[in-house]
Amino acid sequence: MRRWCAMLLLVALWPAQAAATPVSGKRQTVEMTFTTTASGAASGFLYRASFRNPENPSADPPPLRRLVIEAPTGAKLDTAVPGLCPASDQELKEKGDGACPSSSRIGSGTADIKPTLFPAISYTSAFFNDVNEQVELFTADPPSPPVVVHGFIRGNILDSPVPTCLNGGFAPRDCPSDQVSLLGNTVDIPIYTKGDGARRRSYFTTPRTCPASRRWRSPITFYYGDGAVERLVTEQPCVRPRLALSVRRGTARAARKARVLRLSVRVAGLERTVRVRAALRRVGSGRILGRARGGALVRETRSIAIRLRRRGLSPGRYEVAARARGTRRVVLRFKVR
Numbered sequence: 001m002r003r004w005c006a007m008l009l010l011v012a013l014w015p016a017q018a019a020a021t022p023v024s025g026k027r028q029t030v031e032m033t034f035t036t037t038a039s040g041a042a043s044g045f046l047y048r049a050s051f052r053n054p055e056n057p058s059a060d061p062p063p064l065r066r067l068v069i070e071a072p073t074g075a076k077l078d079t080a081v082p083g084l085c086p087a088s089d090q091e092l093k094e095k096g097d098g099a100c101p102s103s104s105r106i107g108s109g110t111a112d113i114k115p116t117l118f119p120a121i122s123y124t125s126a127f128f129n130d131v132n133e134q135v136e137l138f139t140a141d142p143p144s145p146p147v148v149v150h151g152f153i154r155g156n157i158l159d160s161p162v163p164t165c166l167n168g169g170f171a172p173r174d175c176p177s178d179q180v181s182l183l184g185n186t187v188d189i190p191i192y193t194k195g196d197g198a199r200r201r202s203y204f205t206t207p208r209t210c211p212a213s214r215r216w217r218s219p220i221t222f223y224y225g226d227g228a229v230e231r232l233v234t235e236q237p238c239v240r241p242r243l244a245l246s247v248r249r250g251t252a253r254a255a256r257k258a259r260v261l262r263l264s265v266r267v268a269g270l271e272r273t274v275r276v277r278a279a280l281r282r283v284g285s286g287r288i289l290g291r292a293r294g295g296a297l298v299r300e301t302r303s304i305a306i307r308l309r310r311r312g313l314s315p316g317r318y319e320v321a322a323r324a325r326g327t328r329r330v331v332l333r334f335k336v337r
Contacts, residue, residue, distance in 0.1 A: 023232045025222075026054040027062060032069070032218050032234040035191060039210050039238060042202030044107075047187040060114050063164045063178035065171065066223035071156040072216035072236070074207030079153060081194045081203045082106050085128035085135055089148040092137050096146075100128045100135075106203060107189035111138060114181045115166055123147070127189065129203070134158065138168075164225060171225065178225040210238035241327050255313045255336050261290065261306045276324045280306050283317040283333060 022031040028051045035044040047069070051061035071077065083103030091099040107127040114120045123138040134151040147168035151160035162182060165175035192203035207216060215235040222230045255261065261280070279291040290308040306320070313336045323329040 020234060020236050022048070023234050025230045025232050027051060027224070027228070027230055028222055028232070030220055030232055030234060032220065032236065034206060034216075034236045036206065037210075037237050037239045039206060039241070040208040041206050042191050042193050042200075043204050043206050044188075044190040044192075045204060046189075047109075047185075049186075050184040051182055060116070060181040061183065062228065063171075063180060063225040064162045064182045064222055065164055065178070065225050067160045067162055068221040068223075069158045069160075070219045070221075071158075071204075072207050072218055073156070074209065075156045075216075076205045077153050077156060077158070078201060078203055078205070079129055079132055081201050082129040082192055085130050087128075092135070092148050093146040096137070096139065097126055104128045104130070106134070106192055107187065109136070109185060109187040111185040112183040114183050116179050116181075120183060127187070134160070136160075206238070210240045212240075214238055214240065241324075255318075256315075257312050259308055259311045261308065276322060278306055278320055278322040280308070280318060280320050283319050289313070289318075 020031055020033040022029050024030075028049055030049040031047070033046045033048075035046075036042075051064065053059040053061050082105075083101045085100035085104040087095070087099035097105070105126060106129050109125040109127065111123040111125060112120055113123065121140050121144050123140045123144070125136050125138045128135040128137070132153045134153065136149045136151065138147040138149070140146075145168050147163055149160060149163060151158050153159075161170050163169060164171045164178040164180045166179045167174060169175060171178045189204065194201050210216070214237060216238050218234045218236060220232050220234060222232075224230075277292060280289045281287060282289065288309075290306045292306050315336050317333060317335050319331050319333045321329060321331045
């Protein structure tokens with residue numbers, strides 16, 4: 001016997017990596033990319049920046065002393081998800097990556113610097129997690145010294161000093177004036193998650209909603225040694241999910257005798273558990289004949305039940321209305337004969 005079934009499909013297609021457009025100012029070009037366009041999803045992020053002298057392209061760029069990255073409003077950086085690195089700066093310089101537990105490593109990067117009157121030096125970096133911090137260890141071929149930088153996390157903001165002394169320190173505390181210019185740097189933080197199902201948590205989570213512009217905004221502020229401050233706003237594409245309903249054959253026959261109508265629910269385009277609410281009415285009537293009580297928590301695919309107030313539906317036209325957070329309400333109409 002054919003059974004009643006409705007398919008609730010959340011349709012959203014996105015590339016494996018959400019490409020962003022580089023943004024340029026007088027002194028720098030920067031790009032900030034997320035690895036997903038899905039809302040409320042675990043994501044990695046990639047940062048790329050290059051610097052130049054606005055007065056003379058052949059000269060060294062002005063030294064950058066501080067970098068502040070603001071993730072989009074509603075995004076979350078959770079330093080309780082990865083392990084923690086308790087090592088001191090000296091231990092990191094002496095032992096390298098081995099000073100921190102492997103569970104605390106969250107990413108990698110590069111930095112090209114230009115010391116005054118010396119050739120450029122290329123560093124590679126490893127990122128480690130600590131309480132409300134990102135700890136970055138820079139290493140290069142001898143005799144270049146290892147450098148440790150702490151980026152401080154406040155909500156969705158990462159605030160990081162930039163070393164400008166030859167010894168890896170910070171001007172004017174560790175040297176009287178800036179001795180190093182940053183030519184360019186990269187940061188690559190892959191997706192980092194812990195737990196499964198409803199307990200799954202991620203180091204970086206995108207905002208729970210996608211604005212009408214289909215773009216999240218991530219401002220980045222650059223503070224230079226000569227006092228100049230430049231602010232650029234990078235954008236990351238996002239997808240606003242849509243709900244679509246369809247009914248298979250046999251609906252009318254099963255609905256005339258049913259006490260519970262089951263919907264097969266598939267969630268695509270969101271990487272989090274969402275609450276799907278559905279209600280059944282007769283067309284033209286405001287009276288609810290059945291609903292998925294309290295909504296149903298859905299992550300990927302599952303069946304939810306609409307319990308009717310009384311057994312069976314009499315002949316006529318009916319509609320099922322459904323909605324999940326971050327989506328528009330959709331209505332499917334069908335006929336019971």
